[in-house]
Amino acid sequence: xxxxxxxxxxxxxxxxxxxxxxxxxxxxxxxxxxxxxxxxxxxxxxxxxxxxxxxxxxxxxxxxxxxxxxxxxxxxxxxxxxxxxxxxxxxxxxxxxxxxxxxxxxxxxx
Numbered sequence: 001x002x003x004x005x006x007x008x009x010x011x012x013x014x015x016x017x018x019x020x021x022x023x024x025x026x027x028x029x030x031x032x033x034x035x036x037x038x039x040x041x042x043x044x045x046x047x048x049x050x051x052x053x054x055x056x057x058x059x060x061x062x063x064x065x066x067x068x069x070x071x072x073x074x075x076x077x078x079x080x081x082x083x084x085x086x087x088x089x090x091x092x093x094x095x096x097x098x099x100x101x102x103x104x105x106x107x108x109x110x
Contacts, residue, residue: 002018002022003017003018003021003022004021004022004025004085004088004090004092005025005085005087005088005090005092006018007087017094020093020094021092021093021094021095024093024094025090025091025092025093026090026091027088027089027090028084028089028090028091029089031084031086031108031110032059032060032061032063032082032084032091032109032110033059033060034057034058034059034109035058035059035060036057036058037055037056037057037058037059037065037109038055038057039055039057039107039108039109040107040108040109041055041067041105041107041108041109053068054066054067054068055067055068055105057109059081059084059109059110061081061082061091061093062081062082063079063080063081063082063083063084063110064079064080064081065077065078065079065106065109065110066078066079067105067106069105070100070101072101074100074101074102074103075101075102075103075104075105076099076100076102077097077098077099077102077105077106078097078098078099079095079096079097080095080096080097081093081095082095083095083110084110086110
C-alpha cells in the first residue's frame with residue numbers, strides 16, 4: 001500500500017487514503033504542541049475521576065484524541081487529525097482511528 005509510517009495495520013479505503021497521506025504528510029522532528037488537555041497523562045490509579053471521565057487532548061497541528069478507561073479495565077481510544085508518528089518522525093494526515101480493548105493508553109497523546 002506504501003502509506004507513510006505504515007506498520008502492520010491495515011488502512012480502510014487504502015486506495016484513497018494512501019495517496020492522500022503521501023500528499024499531505026510531512027517529516028518533522030518537532031512533536032505536536034498541546035493546546036489543551038491533561039497530556040502527558042499522569043494517571044493515579046486510586047483517583048475517583050479516573051474511572052468516570054475521558055481524557056481529551058487537542059494538539060497543533062490539528063489533532064484530537066479521546067481516551068477512556070472502560071469497565072473491563074481496558075482502554076477505548078478515538079483520534080483524528082495530523083497524527084505525529086514518533087517512528088516515522090513526522091505528521092501523517094488524514095488519520096482517524098477507533099480502538100477498543102487497549103491494554104495501556106497513549107500517555108503522550110500521540
